[in-house]
Amino acid sequence: QVQLQESGPGLVKPSQTLSLTCTVSGGSILTSYYAWSWIRQSPGKGLEWMGCISYDGSTYYTPSLKSRTSISRDTSKNQFSLQLSSVTPEDTAVYYCAPQDSGKAGSWGKGTLVTVSS
Secondary structure, three states, X not given: OOEEEEEOOOEEOOOOOEEEEEEEEOOOOOOOOXXXXXXXXXXXXXXXXXXXEEOOOOEEEOOOOHHXXXXXXXXXXXXXXXXXXXXXXXXXXXXXXXXXXXXXXXXXXXXXXXXXXX
16 A cells, blocks of 8 residues: 655744655655645645645646755655745645546645744
């Protein structure tokens, strides 16, 4: 069974870059699902899909965050990562990594709270 685990700093200062890594176990980021996504949840905006990286390395981002977001992967480590630059307190949220595939459902990671504060 594919499992995802988010990791990274829980506190980021304003104007800095938020960086998180999702480690996938029980499967391969190259073959298990079509794409791998980052989603965040905050009281003000609710659930927000941020972007994803597909099995072939293609990336897609929601327009509102595209200019600040970068998703990458390390296939040798079976990981994919999120970088969100120029963060503000409004970026405080629980960040989730999740598989996505039109053909099958998958469980999200448990999520990790990232607080943007000085």
